Amino acid sequence: MSQAKKSTRRGPLIALVLAVLLVAGAVLAVPVSRQVQRLLYPVRYAKSVERWAAEYELDPYLVYAFIRTESSFNPKAESSAGARGLMQMTSDTFDWLKGRIAPQDPLSYDDLYDPDQAIRFGSYFISICLERYGGDTQTAAAAYHSGWGTVDGLLASAEYSVDTQKLNTFPYSQMRHYVAKIQSNYQKYLDLYQT
Numbered sequence: 001m002s003q004a005k006k007s008t009r010r011g012p013l014i015a016l017v018l019a020v021l022l023v024a025g026a027v028l029a030v031p032v033s034r035q036v037q038r039l040l041y042p043v044r045y046a047k048s049v050e051r052w053a054a055e056y057e058l059d060p061y062l063v064y065a066f067i068r069t070e071s072s073f074n075p076k077a078e079s080s081a082g083a084r085g086l087m088q089m090t091s092d093t094f095d096w097l098k099g100r101i102a103p104q105d106p107l108s109y110d111d112l113y114d115p116d117q118a119i120r121f122g123s124y125f126i127s128i129c130l131e132r133y134g135g136d137t138q139t140a141a142a143a144y145h146s147g148w149g150t151v152d153g154l155l156a157s158a159e160y161s162v163d164t165q166k167l168n169t170f171p172y173s174q175m176r177h178y179v180a181k182i183q184s185n186y187q188k189y190l191d192l193y194q195t
Helices: 003-040 046-055 060-071 091-101 109-113 115-132 137-146 148-155 173-193
Strands: none
Touching (some): 003 173, 046 060, 060 115, 060 137, 091 109, 091 115, 115 137
């Protein structure tokens, strides 16, 4: 048999095999992509996140968004400003929150390296930021990042808030970037895990 005839017979077979492989690849790509994305957006420390999110009436996926944004799930993370732990809390914020939720507990700032304690204090802080700012996630995230004083000052200006309750714009680049990152991470967690 000549080479030309062999090539003619193999052409449709090769086309069929390629078509089957393309269809199989397309079908499998979605689950593989979802699994890869879940590696990038993990749900580590689930027991603690579930516990403290329930205690402070938070969506656990929002807590995951803060942890991912703040420390990328590194319990030993430390910022140049001295914030530490999964949820990057400063010593002043820790001391203030400890006086509110654990005044009798023998905890120190070093306990924020413990994931459960970091999630406990961070979740409480998120919850009171949400409460203070009418449940608005973006304004609460700005307050978590920049402090209540900064956010309250911005809310007093018609340039940044039309109702003195919610920030419509975030004038500082770090704040704007942080809020966008929290929102993006939160949406990603909802998309990947909420059924």
